[in-house]
Each structure stands twice: as C-alpha cells, then as structure tokens.
Amino acid sequence: MSTDFDQLLVDVRLNDLPRRRVCRVEPSTTLGEVYRRLDEERGVAVLVCDGPSLLGIFTERDILYRTALEGDPDTPIGDLMTSDLVTLSSDGKLVEAIGTMSERGIRHLPLLGPRGEEAGLIGGRDVLKMIAEFFPETLLNLPPRLDQKMRRPEGG
Amino acid sequence: MRCPYCATQNIAGVDVCSECGADLAGLDLPEAQRGFSGRLLGDRVGDLKLARPIVLAPEVTVAEAVARMRDERSGCVFVAHADKPVGLFNERHLLTHVLRAGLDPAATPVADVMTTELVQLEPDDPPAFAVHCMVSRGFRHLAVVSNGALVGVLSVRTILAYLNDDLISG
Numbered sequence: 001m002s003t004d005f006d007q008l009l010v011d012v013r014l015n016d017l018p019r020r021r022v023c024r025v026e027p028s029t030t031l032g033e034v035y036r037r038l039d040e041e042r043g044v045a046v047l048v049c050d051g052p053s054l055l056g057i058f059t060e061r062d063i064l065y066r067t068a069l070e071g072d073p074d075t076p077i078g079d080l081m082t083s084d085l086v087t088l089s090s091d092g093k094l095v096e097a098i099g100t101m102s103e104r105g106i107r108h109l110p111l112l113g114p115r116g117e118e119a120g121l122i123g124g125r126d127v128l129k130m131i132a133e134f135f136p137e138t139l140l141n142l143p144p145r146l147d148q149k150m151r152r153p154e155g156g
Numbered sequence: 157m158r159c160p161y162c163a164t165q166n167i168a169g170v171d172v173c174s175e176c177g178a179d180l181a182g183l184d185l186p187e188a189q190r191g192f193s194g195r196l197l198g199d200r201v202g203d204l205k206l207a208r209p210i211v212l213a214p215e216v217t218v219a220e221a222v223a224r225m226r227d228e229r230s231g232c233v234f235v236a237h238a239d240k241p242v243g244l245f246n247e248r249h250l251l252t253h254v255l256r257a258g259l260d261p262a263a264t265p266v267a268d269v270m271t272t273e274l275v276q277l278e279p280d281d282p283p284a285f286a287v288h289c290m291v292s293r294g295f296r297h298l299a300v301v302s303n304g305a306l307v308g309v310l311s312v313r314t315i316l317a318y319l320n321d322d323l324i325s326g
Contacts, residue, residue, distance in 0.1 A: 006191045010324070039256045064247040065226045068254075069219055069261060095324050102320035107312065124312040125290060131319065132291040138160075138193045139287050 009134050012094045014111065014122060017130050022121050024049050027056075027078025031067060034058060034077050044123050045108045048081045054118035056081030059108050087112050090119040094130055097122055160197050160282060192323055201286055202279025204318050206300055206308025211236045214243075214267035218254050221245055221266045232297040234306060235270050241299055241306050243270035248296070276301040277310065283318060286310050 023043040025034060027050065034046050038060065045059035058081045063071075067080065086104055088097055090111040101107055101124055113119035132139040157168050157180065164175035171181045210224050210233040221233045225247075232246035245266050253269040254261055275289050275298045289295045290312060300308040 009192065035251060035255050039252050060247045060251060061231065063255070064222060064231065064250060068222050068250055098316055098320050098324060102313075102316045105313075107316075124316055125296070127319075128287055128312065128315060129291050132287060135193050135196065135284075138196050138284050139291065 009131070010093070010095055012130075012134075014088070014092055014094060014097060015090055017094070020121065020123070020126055022047055024118075025077055026050070027076060027081075029077045030073060031071050031075045031077060031080060032073030035063070035073070044125075045121060046077065047110055047118060047121060048077055049118050052117040054085070054087070054110055054112065056083040057085060057108065057110055057121075058082065061107075085110060088122070090114075094127065098127055101127070158280070160284065163278075163281065195323060196284040196287065197282045199283050199318075199322070200279060201277050201281050201283055201300055201310055202302075202307075204283065204310065204314050206310055206314060209234050209299070209306050209309040211241070211306065212266060213237075215265050218245075218250065218259070218261040218264045218266055218269060222250065222261060230309075231311060232309065233266065234299065234309070235266055236306070240304070241274060241276075241301070243267065243272045244274055244297060244299070245270040246297055274299055278302065279307065283315065287315060290315070 023037050023041050023046040025037065025046045025048055027048055037043060037046060045057055047054060048056040048058065058077055062080065062082065086100065086106055086109060088100060088109045088111055090113050097109060100109060107124040109122050111119040111122060157166055159166055159173040159176060159178055159180060161178040162173060162176040164173055166174050166180065171179070173180055207230065210228055210230055212221055212233050212235055214235050214237055225231065225233060232244055234241050235243040235245060249269055249271060254264060275295050277285055277298055277300050279300060279302050286298055289298055296312055298310040299306055300310055
C-alpha cells in the first residue's frame, strides 16, 4: 500500500528537520513573566532549565487548566511546572513523535541530546508542518481560502 | 470527481476543474490514491475521531468558558448565536487577549475576546484541507459543519491520531 516516498517519511529523523525556537526559563522565573514570554515569542510552552539540564515544562494547556483562574503571577514557575516528563531523543524518528503524542495524549515533547542535555521541543503543529513539507502538492498548494473560487481559469 | 482545491463536483475524468480551473489531470487515477498522499486527499474528515464541541452563548464569561474546557478536557469552545457558530475561543486567546491584556476572566464575556475567523469544513472534505488550514494559516481548531449544524471539532490532536492510527500503524 505504501510507496517508496512514504518509506522516506517513516525513516526521517527529528535531527533532519528544522526546529522551532524554544522559550527557556529558569525555575525562579515568575508565572507573569512566563505569560509575557509565551505571548511575545509566540511560544506554546516554556522549558524550565538549569543550564543544559531540563527540569520541567509548562504549557499553554497548564495555563488553561491550572493557572488562568487562580494563578498568582508572582509564583515561581518551578512550583507549577510538570517535572514528570515524557521526552524524546533528538535523534528519534518523526513517527515516534507522532506515536508518543497520540498514544500519551501529549502535544509537546521536549527533546534530549546524546548526553541527556536539553535539545529543544517538538509540538503537534511542528509535526504537521514537517508532514506538509513532505507533501507540498497535497497540503501547501491549496488556495489561501478553501471557499475561494477563481472566476477565470488563470485566476485573473 | 471532487476538486481538491475548491470542492466542486466535476464529471469523472475531466482535466480541469469547471469551477476554479485547477489542473485535475491524473487526480482520479488509481496511482494518485496510493500511500499517504492519496489517503490525505481521499479520506473524509467526517470519519476521523472528532471531538464533541462545547458550544456557549456569547454572554458567557471567560471564567465559565475556562471551567467548561477544564472539566471537559478540551482546548476550545465555540460561541454560537441562535444555533449558528459565530466564533471560537481557545487557550491562545485566553493568554493573549485576556491574561496579557489584564482583563478579569469573571467579568469578560467570551464574545469580546473570541476570534470570529472560523474555518468550517464539511464531513466529506479530505484531511488535506484540515492540515493545510493548520499549517498555512495557523488554525488549531476547525469546525466540522453539516447542513449548517456544528457536528464536531477537529484539532491538531485529531490529525495526530489519524496519522498514527490510520496511516502509520494501519
């Protein structure tokens, strides 16, 4: 059923793909500052780090479920972050990322390098972007609005 | 055959879409239906594991909307006026339009901070449409609408589950 091209997609590793810029903070960073960083840097999550080591993650979903209504903006993020982490090797495959996200219900996976050091983050939408780059004809070359109708064949 | 670009029904085998003029040559050949690419264009979003949408009235407060999202484990709510979906509010709007704007969630109607830019797909549309909207236009949640009624919400999570269950493992 699958083609050689599909096999290429199955084999591709996260290292081979462009990575989104990551918001990194320290455990002492306050919740209010995290809100500001996520807003200004258009981030979906912050990685809480101590130098090269990853301590935890705090995502938009944590804001929605836990801090939006009762959060104190002065709380250090180290007290709020998730430290029980599901991570992936930065040398892992794209399909592993899809499997882990889907089966564990997690959309943001921190990546670890060969020495266990923090090596970035992959989110659900990053995965879709990578998939789209494999199928530009199918996924990217659609009109900007799907309900848009070209009046004339040349679109003029 | 249905044009993948504008969704117009065309006579089988035509080379060019009668509505938008897109090149349809070869799209209905069995070859094009193989593998990931063919599935992305050939499957229906109506067959994916869509989540049940939370639908609220425009005057409901952000605090109530957040409580519903938390209780029902969802990332977005739809806002409807007289049964017609008019907007969407998600975790990103909460951060940028409420928390960062210094608004009080308990005193702000969700209609004041929602987006009115709604992408509506039909159950017959292919998953390729959904991925396109998410990647090229940055949408996280798409409404699946049948005869004007909201029947499901399609999220990044829905697509990940589809990729995992149907394309990679299947």
